[in-house]
Amino acid sequence: MRSKISSFIIIPSFLSIIIFMFYVFFKSYNYMSYFFHPIIISFFIIITVLLWILESINHLIFKRKIQFLTEKERLKILEENEGNYFYRFYKFIFHDFKNSKNEVKKIDHGFDGIIELDNKLPMWWIHLFYFTIAFSMIYFLSYLFIDFSNPYKEYNIAYKKQIKEIEIFEKNSPQATIENSYFKKNLINSGKILFNENCSTCHKSDGSGNIGPNLTDEYWINKYEKSLFKNIFSIIWNGSNNNPTMRDFGKSGEIKGNDIEKISSYVYFINQKVKKPLIGKAPQGKKIIEWSRKTQE
Ligand code: HEC
Known part of the structure; x- marks a missing residue:
């Protein structure tokens, strides 16, 4: 089976999401400058281009391959791959959800006469579930091994920032002297x-x-x-x-x-x-x- 979403879209998208999450979590820590390093950005672009090339080759091979299939099989496969990219993406996500209407599985408990419907979970739901697991892992690991969302660390950072601001303020606002002060x-x-x-x-x-x-x-x-x-x-x-x-x-x-x-x-x-x-x-x-x-x- 061919992947429904091109990898040159999936992988950069995932990377972007990860970078975005890093940005959200660590923006106060100045780690972000690493991501925007020219080497990282060129690496990112090269990977995307390579993936795109791979995808095109894959597509050519696929086209060659289906020529050797029977008419019926070819139609089936072409139907699966019909439409543009976003249509296929949409179908991929809601595919099982739609089909499940016809193929409802029933579990008969037997002893109580109740029949349970065992619908397949929709694809989007399952993927969302996996995403939350991945998300929680990032959160969990970063919480364990780095200072992310450590209240003491955050307090210290905020405290130091405040002190610095006060220092700057005091430097810029002259103190009262005997000449310019009066009873207030x-x-x-x-x-x-x-x-x-x-x-x-x-x-x-x-x-x-x-x-x-x-x-x-x-x-x-x-x-x-x-x-x-x-x-x-x-x-x-x-x-x-x-x-x-x-x-x-x-x-x-x-x-x-x-x-x-x-x-x-x-x-x-x-x-x-x-x-x-x-x-x-x-x-x-x-x-x-x-x-x-x-x-x-
Ligand atoms: C360690 C004790 C001590 C502390 C602390 C102190 N003072 Fe004094 N203060 C004195 C003494 C003793 C005198 C008397 C000085 C003299 O005889 O000339 C005095 C005198 C003064 C005078 C002049 C009174 C006069 O009759 O000439 C003022 C005004 C004054 N203090 C205000 C303050 C203020 C305001 C503070 C706080 C920022 C302060 N003092 C802290 C001991 C202290």
Whole structure:
């Protein structure tokens, strides 16, 4: 029997499907570049051409052969091979399904009088079934032996990508500096979180003071800048000149400019707030009138 579908169509189609599946599964792994290598592509083309030549030879042999058959046999074979390629393909797939109407097999159970129909499964169904087996094998093997769909690996890849994107973003978006930053109300909440993480051990989370001075009163040890907000920023950036315990968070790179702007906004906010913590460290330094709250709300 001749194959109903030319191999020069079947084989490249299967290869394409496999490559496509690889593409779907592994596109994040950069394996795809191997497939599009010029050698692979020329190999692909050569195989297809060779198959096509083989197919043509086969066809010639077939034509020669049927000349030696009886009329009846020849008709039968020609009927099987009639029509163009896609018609034969269609017939191939739905062939048994159509014929099964006439040749239904019956299984007699005997003891219960029930007769079971034993239809042949349609060709397309069987092929689909084989396809799922092949498909699952690819899936199974790749899952066993390579990192495909390994959640940890995928997480790592996504994580690294994110970190890189953040790095690029931070490089391209300049950090706040003492010159360009100012009090922003919308930064208070994120500043509070950062203050709790970095400053609360010495200043308490409400800023009422511990080892470090009370940040909610009107007394200041350090005055480097004209405005209160810039003064806070400056102390966090450069540290204190008289006491190294208050270290240079900004200069040393421990906290980035944008975060210092947030923390400064929070410190400024708790300093200017009417409601002060009930218990606070006794005032240190000098009272600075121009920084104290002017309007009482
Ligand atoms: C290791 C303890 C410690 C940590 C952590 C710390 N500080 Fe301080 N801070 C101090 C001390 C001590 C002083 C007093 C410095 C001086 O006497 O000049 C101070 C002073 C300050 C002042 C100036 C107060 C004044 O009256 O001049 C500000 C503002 C300040 N800190 C904010 C912060 C912020 C914001 C953070 C978190 C990023 C922070 N500090 C973290 C110990 C600390």
